[in-house]
Amino acid sequence: MSFSFDTKCELCDIKLKNDCCRLAQLYGMILFAQNIGSDALKITTENVLVVNKLNELSDSVLGIYFNVDETVNLYTLEIDGERLKKLYDVMYIDVNGKIDLTVSGALTENDCCVDAFLRGAFLIGGYTSNPENSYHFEISTPYYTLAKSMRDFMLRLDFPVKTVVRKSNYIVYMKDSESIEKFLYRVGAKASTFSFIDSKIQKEMNNYSNRVNNTKLHNIEKTLNKSVEQVKAINIISDKIGLDSLESDLAYAARLRLENPDKSLNELVQISHGRLSRSGLNRRLNKLTDIASKLN
Numbered sequence: 367m368s369f370s371f372d373t374k375c376e377l378c379d380i381k382l383k384n385d386c387c388r389l390a391q392l393y394g395m396i397l398f399a400q401n402i403g404s405d406a407l408k409i410t411t412e413n414v415l416v417v418n419k420l421n422e423l424s425d426s427v428l429g430i431y432f433n434v435d436e437t438v439n440l441y442t443l444e445i446d447g448e449r450l451k452k453l454y455d456v457m458y459i460d461v462n463g464k465i466d467l468t469v470s471g472a473l474t475e476n477d478c479c480v481d482a483f484l485r486g487a488f489l490i491g492g493y494t495s496n497p498e499n500s501y502h503f504e505i506s507t508p509y510y511t512l513a514k515s516m517r518d519f520m521l522r523l524d525f526p527v528k529t530v531v532r533k534s535n536y537i538v539y540m541k542d543s544e545s546i547e548k549f550l551y552r553v554g555a556k557a558s559t560f561s562f563i564d565s566k567i568q569k570e571m572n573n574y575s576n577r578v579n580n581t582k583l584h585n586i587e588k589t590l591n592k593s594v595e596q597v598k599a600i601n602i603i604s605d606k607i608g609l610d611s612l613e614s615d616l617a618y619a620a621r622l623r624l625e626n627p628d629k630s631l632n633e634l635v636q637i638s639h640g641r642l643s644r645s646g647l648n649r650r651l652n653k654l655t656d657i658a659s660k661l662n
């Protein structure tokens with residue numbers, strides 16, 4: 367399953383000790399429903415654990431249940447009538463006239479409840495990409511005022527969120543990996559946080575070793591290009607005047623290069639057992655190139 371799906375499964379496993387937090391988490395789940403109307407409220411999710419959690423909470427807090435409808439990989443939870451009225455009353459949701467949703471300060475007053483509310487909002491409206499591929503976290507809603515209010519709420523908690531419109535949804539999102547980690551940890555998804563950090567480290571290590579390998583390849587390429595040039599020069603000298611016409615160290619350097627075309631300067635020095643120093647060898651190889659270009 368996806369990282370997001372697994373994170374939600376982990377969050378559904380959390381046992382809530384305080385009544386205040388149960389209400390706050392339920393509030394987060396309700397507020398980010400896909401359809402909040404005066405006659406009915408509808409929530410869709412692909413995760414059966416989320417379905418069960420929502421009904422568990424609404425039963426324990428308000429003694430009410432949602433009707434559940436299941437189609438291919440998608441569950442729709444629906445509530446209407448008296449149960450809906452009761453839900454809206456407790457959550458300060460006003461659906462008369464223009465629906466103007468915002469995050470209620472009254473239900474998110476305590477620190478413990480803030481975490482529970484965020485968890486609830488993520489369970490219904492949230493998504494986080496697989497950290498192996500990218501860093502993207504979002505909570506979406508079809509309600510503009512709610513997106514704005516959620517953005518301000520999260521900004522106050524130091525989450526660097528922005529908003530964007532996608533199709534008919536308002537997206538509150540962030541792409542900073544440390545902030546996503548902080549969110550996951552804060553709402554209690556400890557295992558997901560660790561696997562997030564783990565993929566991040568893995569990715570950084572891979573990037574690092576790619577960089578090192580690229581540098582190595584680049585150096586090897588440079589050495590070979592230089593050597594091809596030198597071998598060409600030495601062949602020209604050999605054809606036109608013969609290597610024996612060169613002074614002895616120069617002739618030695620020429621033969622050393624001809625016999626070891628794939629070796630670096632340092633390796634040639636080693637092969638020569640110190641007969642020539644690195645700089646001495648380099649000077650002579652350059653001189654051979656000069657001679658060849660004059661002969662040409």
Ligand SMILES: [Zn+2]
Pocket residue numbers: 384385386387388390476477478479480482
């Ligand atoms: Zn609480």
